[in-house]
Amino acid sequence: MLLGFNGATTMKADLPADIVAASQAGFKALEIWAAKMDRYLADHTAAELKALFDQHGVRPVSINSIEFITFRPPAEYEGIKARCQELCEIGHVLGCDKIVVVPSPTPEGGATGEEIQAESVKVLRELAEIAKPYDVKLAFEFLGFGWCSVRTLEQCWEIVKETNRANVGLVIDTCHFYAGGSTLPSIERVEPKRILIFHINDVEERPRETIEDAHRLLPGEGVIPLDDILIRLKHIGFDGLCSIELFRPEYWERDPEELARAARAATLEVVGAYFEVE
Ligand code: ZN
Numbered sequence: 001m002l003l004g005f006n007g008a009t010t011m012k013a014d015l016p017a018d019i020v021a022a023s024q025a026g027f028k029a030l031e032i033w034a035a036k037m038d039r040y041l042a043d044h045t046a047a048e049l050k051a052l053f054d055q056h057g058v059r060p061v062s063i064n065s066i067e068f069i070t071f072r073p074p075a076e077y078e079g080i081k082a083r084c085q086e087l088c089e090i091g092h093v094l095g096c097d098k099i100v101v102v103p104s105p106t107p108e109g110g111a112t113g114e115e116i117q118a119e120s121v122k123v124l125r126e127l128a129e130i131a132k133p134y135d136v137k138l139a140f141e142f143l144g145f146g147w148c149s150v151r152t153l154e155q156c157w158e159i160v161k162e163t164n165r166a167n168v169g170l171v172i173d174t175c176h177f178y179a180g181g182s183t184l185p186s187i188e189r190v191e192p193k194r195i196l197i198f199h200i201n202d203v204e205e206r207p208r209e210t211i212e213d214a215h216r217l218l219p220g221e222g223v224i225p226l227d228d229i230l231i232r233l234k235h236i237g238f239d240g241l242c243s244i245e246l247f248r249p250e251y252w253e254r255d256p257e258e259l260a261r262a263a264r265a266a267t268l269e270v271v272g273a274y275f276e277v278e
Contacts, residue, residue: 001275003267004061004243005260006199007033011247013256015040016052023056025260028278031062031197031243032096034087046093053094061241062139062197063087065100069127070119070149071107077123084127088134098196100139100171101127103150116149120159128165139196141171144180146209151180157190172233173199173245178224179211187232195238199245200267202226213247218266230274242271 005022007013007030013021015036022030030053040049053060066087069080087099103120111119120140127138142148142156150156153172160170172187172195202222204215219226244263251259271277 004029006245021256144176
C-alpha cells in the first residue's frame, strides 16, 4: 500500500512546502491541493512543477478536486468541463493520473435516487471522455454530509458501476464513510481496482449528522472503526493509495514538516497492522 499525504492537511502551506514536507516525512506520494497548484502555476510552468517533484523524490498521485460536478446550470457545467480539461493537461505533464471529482449538494426542491444516479452517470461519462486522451482517471468521492447528493459508499459504487468507464473509480474517505452511515459490508461489494484512493483520517466523538471537515483527527485519535474498515479492504484485495487527508484548522497552524511526520507515524500505527506500506 502506497502512503500519500494530502495537501488539505497543511492548508496554509504552499505547494512547494507540501512537496518538501512530504519528502522529509518519508512520503513518496503527494495529493495536490488544486488551489495551491493554481497559485504555483500563476508564475511557473507545469514542467517546473514536475522538476520540483522529481528533485524531492515525491510523486504527484492526484489533484484534489473538482467540486460539485453534478446538477450544474449549463454555463457552469461548461466551466466544470473546461476545468477538467485543464487539470488533465497539467496532470499529463506531471505524470499525475488521478483527479478527484465531487458530487453536488442535492438540488433545492429535492431529487429522487434515480435522478441523482442518472445525473451522476451522465456527468461522469462526459468527464471521462475528456480525461481519456490524457490517461487520467476520475475518482468520484461521496461526501457523508446530510446535504450531499451522494452520501454513501453503496450509492457511490452503484453510480461508478453503471458509469462503466475504465477511467472512472471512487474514493473511500473514512470521515465521509462514517458520517454518512456507510456500512462495513458495502466495502465487500466494491471491486478493489475501482477504489482509486483511500482517504484515511479519524473524527471526534459527536453525533454523526453534526460532523464537519474541521472535526477530523489524526488516525487512531477518534471514533471511526478504522480497523474494521482496513480488515475489509484487505479482504477484498485492495492495495492502492492510502492518503492522509485532514481539514482541521488547528493543524494548519503546525509546521508542515512536523505535521507530515506526525500524520505518517499515526497512519503507520493503524495501517501497518494489515498492510505492507511504502
Ligand atoms: Zn477525502
